[in-house]
Amino acid sequence: AQSVTQLDSHVSVSEGTPVLLRCNYSSSYSPSLFWYVQHPNKGLQLLLKYTSAATLVKGINGFEAEFKKSETSFHLTKPSAHMSDAAEYFCVVRLTGGGNKLTFGTGTQLKVEL
Amino acid sequence: SQTIHQWPATLVQPVGSPLSLECTVEGTSNPNLYWYRQAAGRGLQLLFYSIGIGQISSEVPQNLSASRPQDRQFILSSKKLLLSDSGFYLCAWSRAVSSYNEQFFGPGTRLTVL
Numbered sequence: 001a002q003s004v005t006q007l008d009s010h011v012s013v014s015e016g017t018p019v020l021l022r023c024n025y026s027s028s029y030s031p032s033l034f035w036y037v038q039h040p041n042k043g044l045q046l047l048l049k050y051t052s053a054a055t056l057v058k059g060i061n062g063f064e065a066e067f068k069k070s071e072t073s074f075h076l077t078k079p080s081a082h083m084s085d086a087a088e089y090f091c092v093v094r095l096t097g098g099g100n101k102l103t104f105g106t107g108t109q110l111k112v113e114l
Numbered sequence: 115s116q117t118i119h120q121w122p123a124t125l126v127q128p129v130g131s132p133l134s135l136e137c138t139v140e141g142t143s144n145p146n147l148y149w150y151r152q153a154a155g156r157g158l159q160l161l162f163y164s165i166g167i168g169q170i171s172s173e174v175p176q177n178l179s180a181s182r183p184q185d186r187q188f189i190l191s192s193k194k195l196l197l198s199d200s201g202f203y204l205c206a207w208s209r210a211v212s213s214y215n216e217q218f219f220g221p222g223t224r225l226t227v228l
Contacts, residue, residue: 034216043204043219044158090157100146100208100215101173104158 002027002093004074006105014113019063019078021108023091026072032094033074034102035065039087047089050074061085086112116141120205120220127227133178133192135223137205140186145207147188148217149180152202164188165210200227 007022025031033050048059055067065076076089091105117140127133139145149161160173162180170180177196181189188205202224206217 032215036219041202041222041224043221044206046216046218049216094215100210100217101148101160101163102217106157 002029002031002095003103004033004091004093004105006089006091006108008108009106010109010111012111012113013081015083016080019076019081019085019110021076021089021091021110023074023076023105024072025074025091025093027093033065033067034092034094035059035063035074035076036090036092036104037087038090038107044090047076081110081112083112083114086110116207116218118205118207118218118220120203120223122223123221124224125226127195127225129197129227130194133190133195133199133225135190135203135205135225137188137190137220138186139188139207142186142207142209144185144210146210146215147182148206148208149188149190150204150206152204152222154201158204162190195227197227200225 003026005024035047036044037047038044047063048057050057050067058064063078065074067074088107088109090107092102095101119138147164150158151161152158162172164170164182167182178192202222204222205220208215208217
């Protein structure tokens with residue numbers, strides 16, 4: 001069965017410093033992986049998706065993620081944090097089978113300090 | 115372009131009262147549709163998904179139900195709300211045909227049951 005584990009429930013960085021949000025996946029097949037962001041009381045917005053075309057995936061707002069099969073990881077990074085990046089981030093894996101269902105990680109709350 | 119709407123945005127209901135949350139999608143045909151619940155401090159839980167009109171799959175046993183009376187309309191209902199039904203309800207859609215279907219989320223409905 002497919003699943004994702006987000007290793008940190010909270011991450012705090014200073015503005016202008018790099019961001020690293022960690023995610024490990026479990027899948028018997030070549031997975032479809034996504035990162036979503038959720039600002040308070042808002043819906044989820046897709047940041048990026050892994051489609052197997054390239055292991056380094058670039059997303060919106062300067063975020064990117066690297067798919068590492070040997071480490072079963074799909075960590076989200078950004079070179080320089082901005083105050084507006086403060087939000088909750090979800091690592092997501094698509095389940096095989098009908099309905100195109102997704103399994104969400106438990107989320108990482110990113111705090112950006114001045 | 116595609117858009118997804120949810121209403122109401124917020125709702126406060128007494129225990130035992132009925133519930134009806136509505137979700138509509140514009141700009142696409144025959145989407146897969148999903149209802150999620152996000153409880154405070156927890157990740158997203160898939161409640162229902164639908165691959166077509168009148169076709170509903172339930173993921174968890176509960177006192178909620180879903181219906182899809184039209185291609186782009188998805189309704190979440192309850193006959194009698196429980197305190198545990200409080201949470202943030204998110205509707206999402208995805209394309210029916212593709213290998214890497216991301217889901218697109220609505221703005222959500224904040225439900226408080228008192």
